[in-house]
Amino acid sequence: MISRRHLLKSLGLSAFSIPSLLSYGAPLNKGLENTMPRSDDPNYWEKIRDQFMLEKDKVFFNTGTIGAMPKVVVDRMTQHLNYIGSNVADWAYKDDNKEDFISGYNNLMAIRQKVGRLINADASEIAMTDNVTHGMSYVANGITLKAGDEILTTDQEHGGGQSSWKVKEKRFGAVFKTVAIGKPITSPNEVYDTIVKAFTPKTKVLMLSHLISGSGAILPVKDLCAEAQKRGIFTVLDGAQTVGQIKVDMKDLGCDAYVGCFHKWIGAPAGSGFMYVKLEHLKNIYTTVASYRWDDHSDEGFRFTQRGTGSFPILKGLDAALDFHFEIGPxxxxxxxxxxxxxxxxxxxxxxxxxxxxxxxxxxxxxxxxxxxxxxxxxxxxxxxxxxxxxxxxxxxxxxxxxxxxxxxxxxxxxxxxxxxxxxxx
Ligand SMILES: Cc1ncc(COP(=O)(O)O)c(C=O)c1O
The missing domain is CATH 3.90.1150.10 (Aspartate Aminotransferase, domain 1)
Incomplete structure (x- = not known):
């Protein structure tokens, strides 16, 4: 049985955080208390395998498209769906603590904090999104570029990462510029040199996949972001394939913006993602999907998280998936x-x-x-x-x-x- 103190510690929280966690819904780690193997169990990974619903006669190697969900994730999500189905009349609406009937109007602070713990960023810099495509679109639409300004990227970007920048090109005359990187890439320096050589005084944005989905290459993004920033270039990374697969640390990477999802490598339900932008930039970004808080800068992450009625059961599943990830240890x-x-x-x-x-x-x-x-x-x-x-x-x-x-x-x-x-x- 996981003690309350252990639980809080494992979440990096103090007892003061308890009210916000409770308002988020069911107890954390529910369903994991008696099922997780001890870390010194010789059959540890077999027992972890048992936590997944994946049928035993099939072998799944396609996490890059959509992840396999641990059972606790599906349980938390379906329990909550059932709860809403049965109890929607209980929702007094005015009662802020009962915030888990719909998402899209509340600040989702507890889950933003948990995401912040995962990626080493402050919750104020994080907005919840449905996926990477949404996150990148918020960034691309939200910043101002003029005709002739260049967006630099590689020739191996996913449509969900690059297309919002192509819109920018067509609509505002910005220039979408790609450089060819190898497949296979032979060294980090090869990528670094190719990209740095392509910078011009007109380059205003560098957009890169942190990990290229079509080859598995982890790009030298930390060095590239540092070099770009020296030249005043805004850096945004596509983390669709990283979060849950490799360590992602905003303070270490030093990028200006990062968009990611949880429905691949974290094993959360489809439709769960985030956008991170350094606070100094976030305050200047227009929101694409606007509701009451569209211009309220008291909580920048909330300004983007407020995006109309959404599914709370997905967030419950995400919450359980993050707990599962933390419980094993990133x-x-x-x-x-x-x-x-x-x-x-x-x-x-x-x-x-x-x-x-x-x-x-x-x-x-x-x-x-x-x-x-x-x-x-x-x-x-x-x-x-x-x-x-x-x-x-x-x-x-x-x-x-x-x-x-x-x-x-x-x-x-x-x-x-x-x-x-x-x-x-x-
Ligand atoms: C590198 C990369 N970027 C963006 C996306 C799009 O992600 P989403 O479907 O979460 O918007 C993917 C999806 O596979 C991807 O691999």
């Missing part, structure tokens, strides 16, 4: 993901006729992209499923599959995947 999660990813890459590198599109090991975590010579991604994806009920995701004709490893995967699953690919590669 560093332990990242180490395990990397350990399994590295095991996969080491095995694949030894197979002739297999080409990796992921960068050197120092730039990788749990995302690996590879193909068998002469195969398409669809063929590899479908063969995995037909022969072994394994689910990586196709990356199109050339780049094979993206194969994500997470804490619910095992060494045996990775070894089986390597031996299958070895067999298929002939």
């Amino acid at each position: 560093d332990r999660v990242y180490e395990r993901i990397k350990f399994l990813g590295q095991r996969l890459r080491t095995g694949l590198r030894a197979v002739p006729k297999v080409k990796l599109f992921s960068p050197p090991e120092s730039m990788c975590a749990g995302t690996t992209v590879y193909n068998i010579e002469g195969w398409t991604g669809t063929k590899l994806q479908d063969t995995y499923w037909e022969k072994a009920r394994m689910r990586p995701r196709s990356q199109g004709d050339t780049f094979g599959v993206r194969h994500c490893t997470h804490i619910f995967n095992s060494e045996a699953e990775i070894d089986k995947a390597i031996s299958l690919v070895t067999e298929w590669a002939g």
Whole structure:
């Protein structure tokens, strides 16, 4: 049984925080008290696997698209959905403490604080969003650029990260400029030099994926943000593939803005994300989705979090997913993901006729992209499923599959995947 003190400590909170947590709803870590293995349990990861609803005869390698949810997440969400269905008449509306019938009008401070703890930022700099696409759109729409101002990015950005900047180009005459980076990338310096060489006096925004979804490459964003800032360039990072996979620390990265989601690597329900912007910039950003607080700067994060009626059960699921992540320990999660990813890459590198599109090991975590010579991604994806009920995701004709490893995967699953690919590669 987790004591109240342990619980508060594990959340980085003092007893003074209790009222805001209670107003957020059901007790924290509900459902985890008796189910989590002890950290020294020799079968620790098998027991963690048991916490997931994922059917045991299937192997999931597609966290990069949508994460597998721990059971506690689904339970918290469905319990809350049932609660709302049965008790909506209880809501007196004027009663601020009963804030969990709809989201979109309250400041969601408790969950913003919890996100702040995860990414090392203050809650005032964090707004809750539905996903990365929303977060990036808030940033791109909210800042002012004039005709000729340049937005610099790479040629490997996701549509949800880059498209709001293309709108900016079409609507305001800003210039959306991409530079080609390798696939595979051969070193952090290669990326750094390519991007820095492309800066011009007109560059006003640098937008980059922290981790490229199509190769698994972790870009040298800290150094790039520092260099950009020396030149007065606003930096915004797309963290769709990072939060829950690798450590994400706003103070360390030093970027001006960061957008991320929880529905991939944190295992939260679909439709949960955030936007972080340094307070000095956030106060100058217009909101895209406006409600009563659109111009109220007393809580900048709330100004963007107030975005009309939304689903509270999703936030309950997110809350449980964050508790689950903290309960295991973020560093332990990242180490395990990397350990399994590295095991996969080491095995694949030894197979002739297999080409990796992921960068050197120092730039990788749990995302690996590879193909068998002469195969398409669809063929590899479908063969995995037909022969072994394994689910990586196709990356199109050339780049094979993206194969994500997470804490619910095992060494045996990775070894089986390597031996299958070895067999298929002939
Ligand atoms: C790098 C990157 N950016 C943005 C997105 C879009 O994320 P969302 O669907 O949460 O808006 C994804 C989704 O896979 C992604 O990988």
